[in-house]
Amino acid sequence: MSWELGLLLGVLWVVIGVLAVLVLLHRRGHADTIWYLLGAVLGPLMVPIAYERGRSRSVVLEREDAPGTWGDGAVQLRVLVGVDGSPESDQAVRDAARLLGTAGARLVLATVLDVDSAEREDAAERGQARALLARVAEQIPATADGQIETRVLAGSPAQALLELAADEHVDLIAVGRRGRGLSRALIGSAAQQISASSRIPVLLATPADRKTG
Amino acid sequence: MSWELGLLLGVLWVVIGVLAVLVLLHRRGHADTIWYLLGAVLGPLMVPIAYERGRSRSVVLEREDAPGTWGDGAVQLRVLVGVDGSPESDQAVRDAARLLGTAGARLVLATVLDVDSAEREDAAERGQARALLARVAEQIPATADGQIETRVLAGSPAQALLELAADEHVDLIAVGRRGRGLSRALIGSAAQQISASSRIPVLLATPADRKTG
Known part of the structure; x- marks a missing residue:
């Protein structure tokens, strides 16, 4: 040779x-x-x-459910909000709370770590994810009488959110939307994938305008 | 010469x-x-x-407001739904009623005629638009306790809906979404324009799957 x-x-x-x-x-x-x-x-x-x-599916690493108050018999909406710490996703949380909070919806705040973090078991990484969800949950106005749950997922963001939505019979996925003035796509890539593939309704939040991209 | x-x-x-x-x-x-x-x-x-x-703006040709019941002091959401008679827009109406009807939202159903119809004053055309809105309004389940209003607009669909949303201080625009299996874009062109340009949240409805495009 x-x-x-x-x-x-x-x-x-x-x-x-x-x-x-x-x-x-x-x-x-x-x-x-x-x-x-x-x-x-x-x-x-x-x-x-x-x-x-x-081929592996996304994984739910941590979950915190709301204390159940299903006793009133009313059908309660479940709204999944994708959280990544960006101004866009903060706005998605506020919009979901404002538009659906009065209906007593159950807000599921979910953030997605990369898929290998399921095996890393990195306590610092999980702690950061939990802190992010706690910070975002605090922004929800007190007038919203819905309940808040949190999830830390591992996987590709759009896929993980869509799989969670299917598993938990979510009624609506809320995602952030970029404002004008950015050179990147108007809708974030995960939001775009979700808009294209979701089998349930998608709420595109108020665009978050940023000075710098 | x-x-x-x-x-x-x-x-x-x-x-x-x-x-x-x-x-x-x-x-x-x-x-x-x-x-x-x-x-x-x-x-x-x-x-x-x-x-x-x-340069001309879109025009509101006809409007039918709900009997006002603003007396309860609660902030009522206004939801604008674009109606064009397609299965996608029918689905948008049902989704908006299901997700926001329990919050007692005011549903504004709007259909858009081409911009010159403002001058044609074609009674048959307007009658068809009214009949379409009435047919769509009937699909809203009785459990939704919101109110229904209708508008017949003239203009380009996306622009007319966005202008109406701004004029009437709408909180959310709901538009239909195409299902998979079509060669055309996943989101209709008016829905896409609205998703890209709207300054307020946009609800993309459950995709309406059609056998034929």
Whole structure:
């Protein structure tokens, strides 16, 4: 075997492994660089591994349910709000509370960590997610008489929110919307995916205008 | 003047007039073919006419307000629903009633005729619009305790709905959403424009799946 052929095969090996990670894993919310290193080393062997991994569903890492007050017999709406700490998602929480709070809706605030955090069990990371949800919950005006629940998920943001919505029979997903004046898409990418794929109604919040993108 | 030059000028004359109608009028909701004929005859003279016409705002042709019951002092939500007779917009009406009817929201059902109908005063056309709104209003389940109002507008659909929303201090615009399986965009064009431009929250309804596009 000539050295040129060896080099070619080596490059192919690395490229196939990295491509497998890029195509099968990255868009599913696997953000760790370690996956790319693994792909480069394992080459074509990475394809079935990445395939199996990429098929995995999103995971609910933590949940805090509201004290149940289902006794009044009324059908209570469940509204899922995607929270990522951006001004857009803060606005989505406020809009959902204002528009549906008077109907006594159950607001489920959910934030999504990358899919590998399910295995990392990183206490600091989970603590940050919990703190974010607590901060956002505080913004809900006292006039809203709904209940608030929280979820920490792991997965790709849009997929994780859509799966949670299906599992928990949510009636509406509320997501943030970017204002004009940004060079990026008007609707965030997760919001756009949810708008396109959701089988239930989607609430696009008031656009949050930002001075800087 | 050679005949070639004459022909060229004639073609230019017609092209400029038709282009003026296409660029300045068509996207504003002027659907009548008569405008193109006018453009072809008037040529460049059509530019200022089309410009003036194209700047015109949308018009409320007819309105039917709910008997006022504002006495309870509660802040009542106003929800504007765009109605065009499609399964998608029917679904938007049902979703708005289901999600916000329990909050006692005021549902404003609005359908949009092309902008020139403001001058045509076509009784049959207006009657059809009224009948459409009445048919749609009937679909609202009796459990929804909100009030229903109707509007017949003239203009380009997205622009007319957005202007009405601003004028009437609406809290939420509900629009239909296409299901998967269509070759066209997932969200209808008016819904897409509204999602991109609305300064208030937008409710994208449950997708209406259709067998045929």
